[in-house]
Structures are given as C-alpha cells and as structure tokens.
Amino acid sequence: MRLSSAFGPGAEFDFLRRVLEGAPAVESPWIAVGPGDDAAILAGDSEAYWVLTSDLQVEGVHFRLDWIREFEAGGRAVRAALSDLAAVAAEPVGVLVSASFPSTMSVERAESALAGAADAAAECGAGVLGGDVSRGGRDVALDVVAIGRSRSPVLRSGARPGDVLWVTGVLGAAAAAVGAWCRGTEPSAEARERFVRPVPRLREALWLAERGIPSAMIDLSDGLVADAGHLAAASGVRVEIAAPAVPAAPGAGTAEALTGGEDYELLLTAPPGSLEPVVAEFESSFKIPVRSIGRVVVGAGVQVYGADGRVLPIATPGYDHFRDG
C-alpha cells in the first residue's frame, strides 16, 4: 500500500518543495508515506507500519535557557517529537536523542538535558535506543527521532467535505507562557507547565484511531490556523473554524488559542456522527475535552468565523520559519 500526503501552504513548505523537486526521485517498496506528513511511514510487517519522525530544537529558536532548565528542554524536545507519532496514531517504541552542547556548558548541565530527554521518553513508554552527542558550537541543539508502530496510520490527507473538525484539550497556554517571558514577566504556573511539559496525545490518538473515527489528523505545533492549513492543503479541502467554539486555556486569549504554537493537542476531522456519540466517554477516559470547532468544505485554505458569522482577519497564521519579513 502506498499512502500519500502533500505539503501545506507557507514559505517553509515552498522551501522544502523546491529542495525536493530538485532532488532525484528514489523509489522504494519500503516507503509507504514520504515527505509531507507528520512522519515518514515505512512498509511494516503483517501487523503494523513503522513510523519515524525527526524534530530538531535549537536554543534561541525553540527554547531559551533563561526560561527553562536544561532538564526541561530535553524533556520538551522528546515530548514534541512523540507528538508527531500521536498525529498519525502510532504507538511509541523508542527515541534516538542527538545533542550538541556549547563547550562553555558544564558536563553536568549537558547531562541534565539528556536525563530530561530520557525521563520524558520513559514516561511515554519509549526507550532511548541511541543517539549522538558532541560539544562545541554556540547553541544547544537537540534532535529527537521518534520511532513508533501503527496498525492504521491516520494522515493529514484524508479530510473530506462534510467532515466535522475537532480539537482535543484547550489551546494557547504555551503561547501565553512565551508572551509573558517576552514581556519580561513570569508566566502562570499552569502556562509554564504547558510550555515545559506538553503531553503528546498518544493514548487519545490510538483510542480515536482504534474506533476508526479520524479521517485526517495533525498535531498542533505551528498553531491552530497554520496547522489547519497544512491539513486542508494535504486533503485538498477548505477548513472552516468557528472562533467562539475554540477552547482557550485559562489565561490565554482568543489570538493565542487560534494562532499560538506548541500546544501539541490533536486537530482531527471525522465524518459527522462518528465522534459525537463517544465525546463523554473520551472526556471521562482522558480528563481533557474534545470539541467540534468547525467543518470541512469544498475549496482550499482556512477561514475563521467570529461570533457574528463574519470572517475574521487572521494576521499571523502560526509560526513559519521561512516567511519573508
């Protein structure tokens, strides 16, 4: 079986498209899903596919060590990588943790970053299978490869017009924490916790996938509107979001809930009537909400509607590393 997905809009994806279009194509019977989705999916055995994802976090870009401690940065890198497994409904098997530390950083602090990574992996049921460490350079760089298995991977590309759009949890807390730090204040304990220890929704994704509910899924790393755009592009549909229905975290505003990144919740689409009957069971099982926040229609892109039914101008559709200006 060859599954397929496609890059969403945005300068980062334009950039990747140019690089990949210029590269010679390599065909392999072992590749089920190539670039474009949350993870690469390899032809597996009779039971499941192997799922692989790589996530590179760099000090000063993805975290700052005057905001969080080394142990927390290591754990957060692992949690972000495992969230990409959740996005395709894969069970974690292990991680490879590669790290580069400035030579000015003590061995104890470097060790603490890796210990945080190992601790977070174990908490999520993943072993540390290897990696690569070095010293030098000016910034801490942490790359986490997450390895998982999935019986029926859920891709970004399966949304169909008529599907309902759902999101797990509450959004905007991580962005609220970053906002506080950038203003020189301390975030609330809850917002800080959500930034430092995001919970990859692995069990939730498996629960939904086992019931055949999601037609498409993605994890929220770039922000709700931006990630909805990736899902819309991969599926060849338009996604409509009702802003008042989007559940904001305590202390987070609408803008943070709509466009703040790094919540690592799940955004999914499902045929109408498929998730509705099990919302209460989901919420009592996992102690987090799952809410319908919009729908899938014919077209392209993302549109956000306010309480009065008017289209909201969303000026910052999440974080795009390669956007001009």
Place this chain on the structure above:
Amino acid sequence: MRLSSAFGPGAEFDFLRRVLEGAPAVESPWIAVGPGDDAAILAGDSEAYWVLTSDLQVEGVHFRLDWIREFEAGGRAVRAALSDLAAVAAEPVGVLVSASFPSTMSVERAESALAGAADAAAECGAGVLGGDVSRGGRDVALDVVAIGRSRSPVLRSGARPGDVLWVTGVLGAAAAAVGAWCRGTEPSAEARERFVRPVPRLREALWLAERGIPSAMIDLSDGLVADAGHLAAASGVRVEIAAPAVPAAPGAGTAEALTGGEDYELLLTAPPGSLEPVVAEFESSFKIPVRSIGRVVVGAGVQVYGADGRVLPIATPGYDHFRDG
C-alpha cells in the same frame, strides 16, 4: 532475537552511560539492539531488520563554512549518517533531514545545504522521507536520520580472539585536510575531496556480510585507534594494530592515518582465512584496498605496534567530545 552491544571507553561514553543508567528502563519486543552500537536495530519482518541511526552535525564543530560550501556540508552530513548503516551492513532506504539555519543566512544558502543533502542521499540510493527545518540560532545544525534494512546486521560486539583485523581504503586524508585548513593553507584537492565527499562503504559492507565474513564491524568516524577501542570494548577483547600495515592516504602521515577522524572507512574483524581468499576479488570490484592491519587477542583496549615491534605511545586516540582538558 535480542542482539547486544556495549559502550566503548572514553568520556563521551561515560557520559552516555551515566545518562542511560539514570533513565528508567523500557523493554520492548521491537528493540533488537539498543544504545551502544552504530545504529539502533529494530525487530523486522521475516526478511530483514530495520536499522536506524541519527547523526547531528553542527557548524564550528563538525564543519566550517569558510572551509566548505553549504551544498557540501549538507551532502557530508548525509554521507556520515549513511556510513553508520554501512557499519552494520544495512542497505539504505531513506533519510530524514532536519536543519536549523541562522536567520542571517540567505534562503538560497539554506536551500543549497538541503539540496546537497538530497543529492548525496539519492547518489547512495536513499530517498528523502521527511525532516524538519527552522531558522534562528547562531550556527547551522544538520541532523540526518538514516533508515536501512539488513538481513544479518554486523555488530561491534562479535570480535573473537584469533580474528584478523582489517580496514578498507586508505586513512588520514580527511584529517590532513583539516590540518591544512587549521594551518591557514589549502588542502590538496584529493584530501579536500575526501573530507567533503566521504564515500559510505555501503556496497562493500553488504558484499562482505553476504559472504558471512565480518565477525564485528564499525565505521571510522572518531579515528582508527579510537574506533578500534569501541569495537574492543563492545566485544570484550583486545585489539592489536601493526602501525606499518595501516595504509595511509597520499599526503597523510602515520599519525593522521592512526588517529585522524572522519575517514568513514570500514574497520572489521574476521576469522583467519575467511577474507584472505577474496581480497583480490574485493579490490577489483570496489577499486579500494582491504588490508589486514592487526589481530584480536584476549584482553582489553587497543595496542599499536611500530615497525620494531615496540608499543607506540598513542597520545590522541581520536576525537572525544567529553574528554577533560
């Protein structure tokens, strides 16, 4: 089947040992070889194991952009990662390329680094299956995950007393290039080429493994003596190297051949009489030498002998990122 390997000596491995000993153990039926070897090996299907490796290269540590161009740095990172697949005799399937570029670097130069990575992957028969790109930070960071398959992985841990020690190719050219740059001169075209475009010995490793020849194997990234030490530690044996038998690259001295890193040749052990009869066939197939350079004995560590049979004091056993001083 659970295979096993162990960390070699050195501060980097002591560091990893401390981190991993502190981490909760995670058992999984899917993990055939965990941390300690060149790659993580996953239980595969009836035909082969899946083999995974991650290699993080950081500007200023592993390469400098006043030495080589972005396109070359991207290609080199992929080649180094694929060399870890060669070390366990795996066939490449694909790579995940994650990169972080300083925001002061033009999009064209960033694109060139990824194009170099994609080009090198395709040249070695591997597709680019995904990755992760971002901008910010002060140094270019490139992480390459190499994914391969192996019918019978060769580990570092299989060397037995009585085995013969062999090395492919000629050594020291990459170190000679770095030496020239550090002295402010230009390396020879040949040395530069070996630094910029190391050839992962994938076909050579498969050829040897298909014939059941290597008892243990490792690729030379830290330097001959250091990597022989990793192999000796993983196998629980002592490795003896005859310095005059080590083939030095043109323009490389004995020290560079013995301790210079990043040659990405194969170091292997084999029972006596197993490789000898096919040396000529190997050399005519691959146009590189394969030479016996020592032997495996009972004991621990690495000892290097000079032409007069005396033990040479090897002061710098390769590169160790976590060594004191």
